[in-house]
Amino acid sequence: MLDGLIADKPDISIVLGSGLGDFAKSINIRNTISTSSLPGYPASTIQGHEGKIISGEYSGKSILLFQGRIHFYEGYKINECLLPVLISKKMGAKKILLTNAAGGINPNFHPGDLMLATSFNSINIKKELLEVTGLPTAETKNFLLDFPTEEINKIIRLSAEQENIDIVEGTYWYTKGPSYETPAEIQMIKIFGGDAVGMSTAYEGIFASLLGLQTGSISCITNYAAGISNKKLNHSEVTDTANNVKDKFERLVKRVISLI
Ligand code: HPA
Numbered sequence: 026m027l028d029g030l031i032a033d034k035p036d037i038s039i040v041l042g043s044g045l046g047d048f049a050k051s052i053n054i055r056n057t058i059s060t061s062s063l064p065g066y067p068a069s070t071i072q073g074h075e076g077k078i079i080s081g082e083y084s085g086k087s088i089l090l091f092q093g094r095i096h097f098y099e100g101y102k103i104n105e106c107l108l109p110v111l112i113s114k115k116m117g118a119k120k121i122l123l124t125n126a127a128g129g130i131n132p133n134f135h136p137g138d139l140m141l142a143t144s145f146n147s148i149n150i151k152k153e154l155l156e157v158t159g160l161p162t163a164e165t166k167n168f169l170l171d172f173p174t175e176e177i178n179k180i181i182r183l184s185a186e187q188e189n190i191d192i193v194e195g196t197y198w199y200t201k202g203p204s205y206e207t208p209a210e211i212q213m214i215k216i217f218g219g220d221a222v223g224m225s226t227a228y229e230g231i232f233a234s235l236l237g238l239q240t241g242s243i244s245c246i247t248n249y250a251a252g253i254s255n256k257k258l259n260h261s262e263v264t265d266t267a268n269n270v271k272d273k274f275e276r277l278v279k280r281v282i283s284l285i
Pocket of ligand 1: 126127128129200205206222223224247248249250251258263
């Protein structure tokens with residue numbers, strides 16, 4: 026699909042989450058493709074998701090950026106939502122960093138924190154994912170274990186240390202959306218061990234892992250999850266917080282790129 030438009034094999038592919046798309050400005054851009062020019066590529070319908078695929082360079086590393094992701098809750102089929110991962114694999118990437126906005130559930134998390142995902146809960150998407158892969162269940166069971174990849178997490182921790190950025194760590198809990206959770210749902214997720222909640226990333230990460238990519242995830246905690254504070258949730262709070270932490274996020278991700 027992108028042959029000839031993006032020539033370089035990426036050292037890392039990065040999916041930019043809600044409000045984090047500005048990161049693209051911090052690399053040396055070689056080529057930008059609007060996803061609307063790609064036949065069959067789902068249109069981005071969410072504010073803060075531009076719908077661009079960018080190739081570029083930073084610190085001698087070749088990078089493939091997805092500025093805008095495809096969410097399952099937008100009504101697309103799961104295989105369409107996995108296109109950024111599939112394209113990354115086809116372009117030859119061996120590593121992928123998934124970034125996202127998430128609601129904080131852990132009482133120690135606050136809006137503006139960056140969370141390294143140590144684990145994922147995606148039980149409500151596994152069936153769709155397994156159907157898409159067509160792999161025998163026994164095989165997928167083994168594969169599922171390597172997401173997130175510890176090697177990538179080590180690099181993220183080291184990057185945070187070198188940049189003097191305090192990051193938090195925890196379990197990302199996937200919900201399908203499209204509406205935010207209710208306080209009762211968040212209470213349940215909290216009891217079950219979820220530290221942050223979001224509507225993306227889990228399906229991409231599992232699929233990337235199935236394709237043999239090393240995969241990591243950084244969440245920007247953009248808000249307290251429903252009921253954790255009395256504040257009403259809205260998407261502009263998500264994009265505003267993401268915007269406020271963009272310098273910290275940019276430094277962290279740039280350092281990750283230089284250390285991979
Ligand atoms: N819930 C689900 N997804 C999110 C949230 C949230 O509170 N914040 C950002 N993405």
